Amino acid sequence: MKVSNKVIVVTGAGGGIGRELVRQLLEKGARVAAIIHKNGLEEIQSFTTVYGDKISTHKANLSNRNDVEKLPEEIIAKHGYIDGIINNAGILQQFHSVNKLDYEQIQRVMDVNFYGTLYMCKTFLPHLLNRPEAYITNVSSMGGFLPVPLQSIYTASKAAVKMLTEGLHLELRDTNVGVTIVFPGGVDTNIVQNSGIEIEGTNNHSYKMLSPHEAAAIIIKGMENKKYRVLAGNDAKIMDFLYRLNPKKATDIIANKIKTL
Structure with missing residues (x-):
């Protein structure tokens, strides 16, 4: 689905990939409803200087179903209709084993990452079905198909x-x-920088992360080309191949690549 002249809802819009999704969608001629929880309101509102009423901002805690169910009415009041949603919001768990995590932390990760995505899909789907063409893009993670050390709940949610x-x-x-x-x-993005994780090779550039700009461009391209699945980054592509070939070997490789502080 080409995004020009479409109304697209983006969650996790306050920073990182989400903010870049908002920026690039606007640049491509879309109207955007940017969903934030706590942070990033000023940065998102700064886009109104250039794009005016093509962007609206909405505050919601995605783990709260009532918050999510209020969004369609707010967005339709601003833009008239809704053509697509990009469920980008997500959080990491603390870098601990399941044995050391308390249930409150576990619940929070599942509520935001899985139930937040579910609430968005189920809430917006009736509106999307009424459009001539509509789209749902959900952002999982490489951890959605490959276990990551001390991120068992995060990867389960993804x-x-x-x-x-x-x-x-x-x-x-x-x-x-x-x-x-x-x-x-x-x-x-800050989700990595603030998580207490060290990835071997970052100092000598042997491990190159995608920038939020690159990741957002890949996501939008996948949406516009109606891709079934999108692997964003060479590491995701390589590990997807290896995991299909030999799951145990792929798990050993990721364990050796990533070490906790």
């Missing part, structure tokens, strides 16, 4: 997003609503 999205694709294949699942590898 694997759930993967299966939800692939199920939606199957359910909606004879409708006007397209569906894409995205698996980013390492992206240089």
Whole structure:
């Protein structure tokens, strides 16, 4: 689905990939409803200087179903209709084993990453089905198909997003609503920088993360080309291939690449 003249909802719009998605969608002629939770409001509102009423900002806690269910009415009041959603918002868990995590932390990760995505899909789907052409893009993670050390709950939540999205694709294949699942590898955003993780080789550039700009461009291209699945970054592509070939070997490789502080 080409995004020009479409109304696209973007979650996690306050920074990183989300903010770049907003910027690039606007540059391509879309109207954007930017969903934020706590941070990034000023940066997003700064886009109004250039794009005026083509962008609107909405505050919502995606883990709260009531917050999410209020969004369509707000967005339609601003833009008239909704053509697509990009579920980009997500959080990491603390870098601990499952044994050391408390249930509150576990619940929070599942609520934001999985239930937040589910609430968005289920809430917006009736509106999308009423459009001539519409789209759902869900951002999972390389961790959605490959375990990451001390991120078992995060990867479980992203694997759930993967299966939800692939199920939606199957359910909606004879409708006007397209569906894409995205698996980013390492992206240089605050979600990584603030998580207490060290990736070997970053100092000598042997491990090059995608920039948020590159990741956003790949996601939008996948949406516009109606891709079933999108692997964002060479690491995601390589590990996807290796995991299909030899899951145990791929798991050993990622364990050796990533070490916790």
